[in-house]
Amino acid sequence: MLDFDCCCPRRKEGIVLRKLGGEAILYDPGQKKAHVLNATALTIWELCSGEVSVRQIEERLKGDFEIDDPLELRSDIEETLVRFHTEGILVL
Amino acid sequence: MDSLASTAAPSPHAREFCVGKGEPETSPLYLSEPTLYDFFGVRFSLRSNEPSLNKTLSFLYRHFMVRGGFSEETKLPLRFTLMTDSEYREPSLRVDTDGAFDLADVLRRGSNKFRFRIRATPEGGGWNGVQDAFLSHRFVMAFRGNECRFHDPVRWRAYAESVIFHCVLSILREHSILHAGVVAKQGNGVVLGGGTNRGKTTLTLGLVRNGFSFLSDDLAFIDPRSKFVAPFPRAVSVHEKTVAFFPECRAALQTHPTMSLSGDDKWLVDVNELIPNSLGSACPVRTIILLEGFAERTELKPLSRSEAVIGCLNFAHGSAENAVELMLTLSDLVRDARCYSLRSGVLPEVVDMITQTVMEP
Numbered sequence: 001m002l003d004f005d006c007c008c009p010r011r012k013e014g015i016v017l018r019k020l021g022g023e024a025i026l027y028d029p030g031q032k033k034a035h036v037l038n039a040t041a042l043t044i045w046e047l048c049s050g051e052v053s054v055r056q057i058e059e060r061l062k063g064d065f066e067i068d069d070p071l072e073l074r075s076d077i078e079e080t081l082v083r084f085h086t087e088g089i090l091v092l
Numbered sequence: 093m094d095s096l097a098s099t100a101a102p103s104p105h106a107r108e109f110c111v112g113k114g115e116p117e118t119s120p121l122y123l124s125e126p127t128l129y130d131f132f133g134v135r136f137s138l139r140s141n142e143p144s145l146n147k148t149l150s151f152l153y154r155h156f157m158v159r160g161g162f163s164e165e166t167k168l169p170l171r172f173t174l175m176t177d178s179e180y181r182e183p184s185l186r187v188d189t190d191g192a193f194d195l196a197d198v199l200r201r202g203s204n205k206f207r208f209r210i211r212a213t214p215e216g217g218g219w220n221g222v223q224d225a226f227l228s229h230r231f232v233m234a235f236r237g238n239e240c241r242f243h244d245p246v247r248w249r250a251y252a253e254s255v256i257f258h259c260v261l262s263i264l265r266e267h268s269i270l271h272a273g274v275v276a277k278q279g280n281g282v283v284l285g286g287g288t289n290r291g292k293t294t295l296t297l298g299l300v301r302n303g304f305s306f307l308s309d310d311l312a313f314i315d316p317r318s319k320f321v322a323p324f325p326r327a328v329s330v331h332e333k334t335v336a337f338f339p340e341c342r343a344a345l346q347t348h349p350t351m352s353l354s355g356d357d358k359w360l361v362d363v364n365e366l367i368p369n370s371l372g373s374a375c376p377v378r379t380i381i382l383l384e385g386f387a388e389r390t391e392l393k394p395l396s397r398s399e400a401v402i403g404c405l406n407f408a409h410g411s412a413e414n415a416v417e418l419m420l421t422l423s424d425l426v427r428d429a430r431c432y433s434l435r436s437g438v439l440p441e442v443v444d445m446i447t448q449t450v451m452e453p
Contacts, residue, residue: 016416016419016420018401018419018420018423020396020397020398020401020423020426020427021396021397023396023397023398024398025398025401025402025419025423027415027416027419029415029416032415034401034402034405034419036396036398036399036402037398
């Protein structure tokens with residue numbers, strides 16, 4: 001079980017990001033795979049520098065987006081990070 | 093199980109072919125003068141002792157033929173020599189370049205890598221056999237450096253044409269290429285992206301008949317700098333069933349068919365002959381439509397730009413090495429384009445819907 005509170009997720013090197021309006025595309029040349037990110041996922045991705053904790057990501061999103069349910073936000077962040085990790089583009 | 097054992101080794105009876113020796117068109121030894129072509133600045137020549145193949149290629153690529161010739165053929169980056177001599181050996185192709193050229197590399201690139209598998213042959217000698225996944229992994233060709241031999245007695249012309257085409261594409265660096273039909277209306281390009289059997293040719297012809305300009309029915313050549321799509325007016329290969337939609341193609345059925353790589357008979361049609369003055373010129377891409385298959389009623393749904401880029405990547409023609417570059421090019425391309433996914437109903441309905449969509453301000 002991952003301890004997200006202590007975790008500072010880090011983007012894998014070499015992933016190419018292209019922003020398109022509110023969305024973005026990530027392309028992983030190693031796996032030859034592309035991913036579409038919505039605005040929230042893009043913000044999470046950009047914060048995954050390896051120096052920002054999940055708690056700090058959460059605080060940042062609370063400031064940037066209108067959040068109705070903080071608990072759901074935390075769950076969404078974790079889910080997004082796990083998805084990035086599963087796709088092999090993020091180190092947790 | 094098919095074997096290369098009896099076919100891949102060069103025959104000891106192999107003879108040299110000479111330009112102008114033997115009787116033109118009748119002797120297996122007669123090698124034609126080179127026909128010269130220009131694909132987006134890549135110039136190449138083709139000589140052959142096979143009149144029917146010469147005729148097919150010169151019709152297929154008539155809009156790319158260079159009249160008058162080059163001053164020095166030896167300076168061309170690619171020089172193809174195709175030889176048949178059924179009495180002694182299989183049809184073969186040689187590619188001459190200024191440097192080393194490995195034909196096997198060409199088959200390892202782009203969509204070819206999904207179809208062809210390269211294997212060392214039992215007799216060695218540097219020959220690599222090529223299995224075709226579409227034909228139960230039968231050995232259909234063999235390569236050694238810049239030489240290629242065709243084992244399939246029925247489809248060999250289609251393989252030869254494909255190898256020549258992909259050799260040229262392999263040194264074409266200036267364009268990103270997608271599997272797509274391309275038409276234009278009032279100078280605005282419409283890219284119809286889709287894989288095999290998604291109806292690119294039929295839809296392209298339908299739109300051209302409805303007043304669009306023709307740029308290509310199969311491949312979109314996109315200039316990464318200008319983001320313009322270039323015309324690729326190769327003759328269109330139509331199935332007999334396509335003629336049901338386009339009675340004006342009937343005359344083509346009077347000619348000899350060519351055999352496609354899938355083994356079907358196809359007839360070549362020059363779109364500009366079919367619909368005079370229909371050839372379009374390079375233009376910006378304003379509409380991207382991804383062909384998703386067929387439905388009872390036509391469905392044209394807007395796509396986000398990101399979805400369009402991902403969709404187009406699926407139809408990319410090219411090697412994985414330039415996938416990043418292609419993704420960046422496509423990302424720029426979709427910024428100024430409206431993007432849709434299409435499930436096609438009957439042709440007139442699809443053509444009307446696309447025409448209406450493209451004409452909307």
